[in-house]
Amino acid sequence: MPWTKKDLLGLEYLTAEEIELILETAESFKEVSTREIKKVPALRGKTAVNLFYEPSTRTRVSFEVAAKRLSADVINIATETSSVRKGETLIDTGKNIQALKADIIIMRHNCSGAANMLARALDISVINAGDGWHEHPTQALLDIFTLKEKLGKIKGLNVTIVGDIAHSRVARSNIWGLTKLGAQVTLCAPEMLLPVEIEKTGAKISSNIDEALKNADAINVLRMQFERDEGAAFPEQLDYYKKFGITEERLKKAKKDIVVMHPGPINRGIEMSSEVADGKNSVILEQVTNGIAVRMAVLFLVAQAKEAGQ
Amino acid sequence: MKEKVKILDKEAISRSIMRISHEIIEKNKGIADLCLIGIRNRGVYIARRLAECIKHIEGEEVASGALDITLYRDDLALASGQPLVRKTEIDFDINDKNLVLVDDVLYTGRTIRAALDALIDFGRPKSIQLAVLVDRGHRELPIRADFVGKNIPTSKKEIVEVRLEESDGSDEVLITEKE
Numbered sequence: 155m156p157w158t159k160k161d162l163l164g165l166e167y168l169t170a171e172e173i174e175l176i177l178e179t180a181e182s183f184k185e186v187s188t189r190e191i192k193k194v195p196a197l198r199g200k201t202a203v204n205l206f207y208e209p210s211t212r213t214r215v216s217f218e219v220a221a222k223r224l225s226a227d228v229i230n231i232a233t234e235t236s237s238v239r240k241g242e243t244l245i246d247t248g249k250n251i252q253a254l255k256a257d258i259i260i261m262r263h264n265c266s267g268a269a270n271m272l273a274r275a276l277d278i279s280v281i282n283a284g285d286g287w288h289e290h291p292t293q294a295l296l297d298i299f300t301l302k303e304k305l306g307k308i309k310g311l312n313v314t315i316v317g318d319i320a321h322s323r324v325a326r327s328n329i330w331g332l333t334k335l336g337a338q339v340t341l342c343a344p345e346m347l348l349p350v351e352i353e354k355t356g357a358k359i360s361s362n363i364d365e366a367l368k369n370a371d372a373i374n375v376l377r378m379q380f381e382r383d384e385g386a387a388f389p390e391q392l393d394y395y396k397k398f399g400i401t402e403e404r405l406k407k408a409k410k411d412i413v414v415m416h417p418g419p420i421n422r423g424i425e426m427s428s429e430v431a432d433g434k435n436s437v438i439l440e441q442v443t444n445g446i447a448v449r450m451a452v453l454f455l456v457a458q459a460k461e462a463g464q
Numbered sequence: 465m466k467e468k469v470k471i472l473d474k475e476a477i478s479r480s481i482m483r484i485s486h487e488i489i490e491k492n493k494g495i496a497d498l499c500l501i502g503i504r505n506r507g508v509y510i511a512r513r514l515a516e517c518i519k520h521i522e523g524e525e526v527a528s529g530a531l532d533i534t535l536y537r538d539d540l541a542l543a544s545g546q547p548l549v550r551k552t553e554i555d556f557d558i559n560d561k562n563l564v565l566v567d568d569v570l571y572t573g574r575t576i577r578a579a580l581d582a583l584i585d586f587g588r589p590k591s592i593q594l595a596v597l598v599d600r601g602h603r604e605l606p607i608r609a610d611f612v613g614k615n616i617p618t619s620k621k622e623i624v625e626v627r628l629e630e631s632d633g634s635d636e637v638l639i640t641e642k643e
Contacts, residue, residue, distance in 0.1 A: 179549050185551060194536065458540075
């Protein structure tokens with residue numbers, strides 16, 4: 155089945171087959187990063203633009219590394235020092251980038267739906283690198299890729315996502331992706347950090363972490379985004395750690411081979427203890443490595459679809 | 465689709481592989497520093513058979529790997545249907561080795577050009593030789609095979625179809641004319 159979409163906006167919009175195709179393509183790309191010369195000429199002559207309206211290091215660098223390993227040229231636009239500060243609209247910025255004959259825009263934006271809007275306005279490819287509380291598809295894809303690599307399959311797995319579900323695009327993308335591939339997702343969070351009607355996605359809800367860990371094959375620990383805290387909704391950090399923090403003690407009661415994931419950056423001593431973050435169940439750094447392969451696959455597929463569609 | 469004509473059957477394919485194995489050993493004066501690399505998909509199976517055959521003759525293992533050339537194709541930017549990217553598996557050092565690149569059909573030579581570019585990214589082999597089961601002519605690049613199972617003169621309107629046990633359930637080479 156060929157890939158036909160010029161954009162990657164979210165896992166909500168993909169079929170299980172399309173998600174599988176990305177994962178399979180990523181598997182082939184993983185080998186490229188193990189070579190002495192870590193570069194293939196697949197996207198030679200293509201230009202990718204990193205357009206980030208929110209601070210990000212790991213996602214931006216990961217996309218940049220991925221694009222460069224495919225021989226694409228990469229341009230980084232930091233919006234704080236660009237015409238965005240002079241009041242240029244998102245669509246105008248996008249159209250200007252398109253007029254520069256760039257081929258792919260990789261965008262992070264603080265508004266949910268920003269990537270969808272930009273993709274509709276432009277002919278060139280748009281990859282969503284996180285939009286508001288909506289989706290962060292490549293993060294979920296690399297989580298799922300890592301999980302599949304560790305446990306051999308996704309179908310039938312019990313995956314617990316713990317933390318600030320309400321404000322998390324990583325959680326939403328993971329719920330879509332995992333559910334489509336046949337895993338059972340359990341969400342565990344303080345009540346005020348659970349979005350309304352989230353159970354409609356098919357996910358189970360739990361407010362007790364020990365309960366949610368019991369049958370889990372994997373746990374994805376979300377970052378508590380205290381920088382988004384505007385005073386009201388967030389629990390005390392220490393209190394959160396006591397009730398929801400992943401510690402060695404808690405893991406002892408879980409499955410022995412439980413896979414522990416975290417999208418980074420970790421708040422040690424808030425979401426999880428240092429022992430867990432660096433422990434034998436943790437795959438946090440493997441996630442970072444796999445992120446490159448997954449993003450290479452996405453860049454390659456959208457660029458190919460763009461060519462085929464012309 | 466017009467009727468298919470069988471050019472090689474199971475026995476003929478196996479005899480070709482046997483002969484090419486002997487030729488590879490002869491040309492390289494043994495199998496020291498020899499490695500085989502098959503081009504995905506069917507070249508990989510032919511490379512494995514050659515490795516098996518050479519081991520049978522010389523009594524020693526020959527390393528054999530798999531190369532996917534999709535990312536090095538010169539028509540990647542053209543609208544030509546989307547190729548699936550598959551894995552490259554070369555888990556040995558190719559520096560200073562005598563490499564034999566293996567494919568099923570040699571046609572325009574563009575696949576081999578891509579494979580040579582890919583291999584150079586992996587290291588600096590002492591030499592690269594080329595073995596193919598079928599050479600059907602119509603080269604578009606200055607490339608030739610060192611070892612050939614069978615030369616089959618074809619017209620560009622014809623399709624050469626190599627079928628192998630490992631991927632297609634039977635061993636045969638068929639030729640048909642495009643509609």
